[in-house]
Amino acid sequence: MLEIFRSMMKEEWRMHATMIGGTMFAAFPVMLMFFSFIATFFLPIFMTVFSIKSIALLLHFFFVFFGLSVGSFGLVGREAMNRRFGQASLIAYSSRSLPVSEKQLFLNFFMKDLLYYFLLWILPIVAGFGIGMPFVSFSIDFTFMHVVLLLVSLSLSFLIGLSFVFLLSTIYVHSRKMLIGLVFLMFLFGLIAGGFYNMATLSLLPSFAFMLDPRLSLLLISLAMIIIPSSLSIIFLKIDYPVSKKKHKNMMKSLCDLFRQSRYSHFIAKDFIDQRRSHGGVGKIIFSFLFPILIIWLLLFVFFQFIPTVNFLVMFAICMVMISSSIYNWVTQYDLFVSYAFLPVSVSSVIKAKLRTYVIMNIISVLVLLFVGLLSGTMNFFLPALCAFIGISAYVLAITIYIAGLHPNVMLYNAKLFLMYAMSILPVLIVTLVVSAVNPIWLFFSPLLVLASLPIMKKSYRKWDSTAQAWY
Amino acid sequence: MSDALVVRNLRKEFGAVTAVNDISLDVKKGELFGLLGPNGSGKTTMIKLLTGQLGMTSGDAHVMGIDVQKDSIKVRELVGIIPEQETPPSFLTAEEYLEFVARIRKLDKIKERCDKWFKLLDFEDQKNALCKDLSRGTRQKLMFAQAFLHEPRFAFIDEPLINLDPIIQRKVKDFLKGYVKKGNTIFFSTHVLEIAEEICTNVAIIHNGKLLHSGPISSLKKKRQHLEEFFLRLVKDA
Numbered sequence: 001m002l003e004i005f006r007s008m009m010k011e012e013w014r015m016h017a018t019m020i021g022g023t024m025f026a027a028f029p030v031m032l033m034f035f036s037f038i039a040t041f042f043l044p045i046f047m048t049v050f051s052i053k054s055i056a057l058l059l060h061f062f063f064v065f066f067g068l069s070v071g072s073f074g075l076v077g078r079e080a081m082n083r084r085f086g087q088a089s090l091i092a093y094s095s096r097s098l099p100v101s102e103k104q105l106f107l108n109f110f111m112k113d114l115l116y117y118f119l120l121w122i123l124p125i126v127a128g129f130g131i132g133m134p135f136v137s138f139s140i141d142f143t144f145m146h147v148v149l150l151l152v153s154l155s156l157s158f159l160i161g162l163s164f165v166f167l168l169s170t171i172y173v174h175s176r177k178m179l180i181g182l183v184f185l186m187f188l189f190g191l192i193a194g195g196f197y198n199m200a201t202l203s204l205l206p207s208f209a210f211m212l213d214p215r216l217s218l219l220l221i222s223l224a225m226i227i228i229p230s231s232l233s234i235i236f237l238k239i240d241y242p243v244s245k246k247k248h249k250n251m252m253k254s255l256c257d258l259f260r261q262s263r264y265s266h267f268i269a270k271d272f273i274d275q276r277r278s279h280g281g282v283g284k285i286i287f288s289f290l291f292p293i294l295i296i297w298l299l300l301f302v303f304f305q306f307i308p309t310v311n312f313l314v315m316f317a318i319c320m321v322m323i324s325s326s327i328y329n330w331v332t333q334y335d336l337f338v339s340y341a342f343l344p345v346s347v348s349s350v351i352k353a354k355l356r357t358y359v360i361m362n363i364i365s366v367l368v369l370l371f372v373g374l375l376s377g378t379m380n381f382f383l384p385a386l387c388a389f390i391g392i393s394a395y396v397l398a399i400t401i402y403i404a405g406l407h408p409n410v411m412l413y414n415a416k417l418f419l420m421y422a423m424s425i426l427p428v429l430i431v432t433l434v435v436s437a438v439n440p441i442w443l444f445f446s447p448l449l450v451l452a453s454l455p456i457m458k459k460s461y462r463k464w465d466s467t468a469q470a471w472y
Numbered sequence: 473m474s475d476a477l478v479v480r481n482l483r484k485e486f487g488a489v490t491a492v493n494d495i496s497l498d499v500k501k502g503e504l505f506g507l508l509g510p511n512g513s514g515k516t517t518m519i520k521l522l523t524g525q526l527g528m529t530s531g532d533a534h535v536m537g538i539d540v541q542k543d544s545i546k547v548r549e550l551v552g553i554i555p556e557q558e559t560p561p562s563f564l565t566a567e568e569y570l571e572f573v574a575r576i577r578k579l580d581k582i583k584e585r586c587d588k589w590f591k592l593l594d595f596e597d598q599k600n601a602l603c604k605d606l607s608r609g610t611r612q613k614l615m616f617a618q619a620f621l622h623e624p625r626f627a628f629i630d631e632p633l634i635n636l637d638p639i640i641q642r643k644v645k646d647f648l649k650g651y652v653k654k655g656n657t658i659f660f661s662t663h664v665l666e667i668a669e670e671i672c673t674n675v676a677i678i679h680n681g682k683l684l685h686s687g688p689i690s691s692l693k694k695k696r697q698h699l700e701e702f703f704l705r706l707v708k709d710a
Contacts, residue, residue: 246599
């Protein structure tokens with residue numbers, strides 16, 4: 001049992017080290033710790049606007065959300081990894097050839113994820129805060145115990161998110177209809193309960209409540225929220241190995257006809273087919289796109305009681321840029337350039353095709369923005385918010401492509417690339433927020449960012465056409 | 473016969489490893505040229521270099537008169553390639569994949585072309601199955617079909633028979649022989665010497681990235697030498 005766990009840890013390390021280099025991967029938590037250390041110095045400034053409680057709450061929900069997204073990647077990750085490393089090569093699938101049960105493997109996989117993300121994310125962030133704390137004068141006396149408590153409560157938050165989404169994915173494997181029904185009910189509940197959402201309701205998150213008041217009962221409730229869904233996931237675990245005799249209707253021709261205006265119609269058609277037929281299907285969109293949007297909506301709803309200077313819809317549009325940029329990750333994760341390398345196709349033409357797919361799929365984002373504008377009664381800011389969304393999306397995408405080409409999923413854990421990405425994106429986001437606070441009318445100029453993105457894109461095409469593509 | 477492929481002092485280094493070491497060779501039009509060598513000898517790297525899938529460290533290569541380094545897309549437009557690993561996109565069906573390739577190559581009569589190959593390689597019943605669910609042999613058939621879909625004058629094929637059953641192997645060998653008889657050229661990489669001996673007109677033997685021999689297979693036959701003996705001796709002495 002321990003050997004499986006140890007091997008999975010080694011496997012995870014080697015997988016990342018193969019893709020982005022061991023040093024760059026190892027530097028990632030160090031970079032996070034540095035960021036967190038620097039952020040600690042700005043904390044007193046933030047505390048003049050927000051209470052420390054609301055900042056801590058935001059951080060806890062960030063980790064719940066992070067756990068959700070890590071878990072939801074599990075839905076599609078298998079196929080992405082299969083594509084990169086071959087179907088039978090991961091230990092997680094070794095129950096087919098070795099005397100190990102799937103439940104054992106899943107349990108090890110869960111523990112491995114927990115330790116990995118603890119070491120990669122949670123520990124560095126808390127450590128950065130702990131190291132910076134003695135150098136900053138706070139209105140509250142922070143002690144070492146507070147830091148330990150934060151480490152525990154953030155880990156619990158991450159695990160609550162992770163366990164919850166594992167349960168949802170188990171439900172999904174048993175019945176897609178049941179899952180869609182469940183998410184719809186949750187969405188409906190969110191809408192109805194929207195009026196009751198406030199700091200007090202959100203503070204009921206047990207891990208957060210435990211940080212505020214470290215009682216055993218709150219720790220036990222938090223643990224129950226982790227153990228019950230995880231145990232149910234393991235008990236009802238059903239793994240369907242993706243070999244089937246199913247026949248599929250030819251969708252290529254009809255989709256090519258639909259997108260015939262584009263010279264890349266066949267690539268766009270392929271991307272749509274990939275999304276439709278890959279594991280997760282609609283569920284993947286719910287987990288990776290609509291679910292985070294719903295959470296951000298709820299969080300903004302609460303936090304806007306404290307930051308009334310920035311417009312709600314504008315802020316929502318900016319947050320949605322970051323989530324909608326994941327569409328580019330979806331459309332690139334099922335492809336390896338090795339599948340095209342022997343055809344008369346350049347890397348830049350594949351990127352251009354992916355861009356078209358991204359734009360078409362982003363119609364969902366515009367509809368969501370419209371929906372949120374209508375529901376929040378902020379439709380008078382819809383056009384400036386839309387302008388901000390379009391401008392920043394184009395810019396973020398251009399930077400992503402310049403830095404990561406056809407491998408945006410790899411970028412995140414390469415410390416150097418991530419730093420470049422953050423340094424390029426953050427100034428634009430901050431300026432947009434400041435400008436929108438001064439006067440949202442200025443946001444009508446944001447589409448100029450599309451023009452600014454064009455030379456970056458051209459440079460990216462040249463860069464990637466002259467770079468040997470990875471064969472993993 | 474004029475040259476379909478001209479290679480001069482081709483070299484490829486991966487860090488400290490030299491995968492292809494100063495290789496020069498010529499392939500005439502209408503030849504079925506076999507590139508032979510043990511596992512890891514540099515055969516697949518050679519094909520990737522000659523089709524512009526990998527950049528060369530030095531040297532040059534012309535395929536059908538086109539400089540590979542200057543216009544690799546043009547080379548891949550003209551030739552057909554069967555890569556070593558059969559990696560058709562997972563979620564397309566076999567039929568959709570061939571249609572996809574046909575559209576990349578801007579071909580007409582797509583359905584007719586695809587159906588011809590489904591019939592020839594006997595996998596019509598699999599055309600609506602997802603590529604990820606196909607057996608390795610069927611995937612190999614699919615990769616074979618995509619390489620010849622546009623009826624190229626030159627094809628690079630890397631270990632194309634390895635996963636195929638004897639019946640299909642026979643069909644493919646007959647097809648390849650007939651194909652070169654029409655004046656087309658095939659550059660064929662393998663380590664299965666019996667197949668090379670049976671179908672190739674010329675062979676080159678490489679080991680550790682170095683060219684050990686290049687010449688017509690008929691000269692071995694005249695000397696009543698078996699390719700296997702010759703190959704083993706060359707590799708042992710190298």
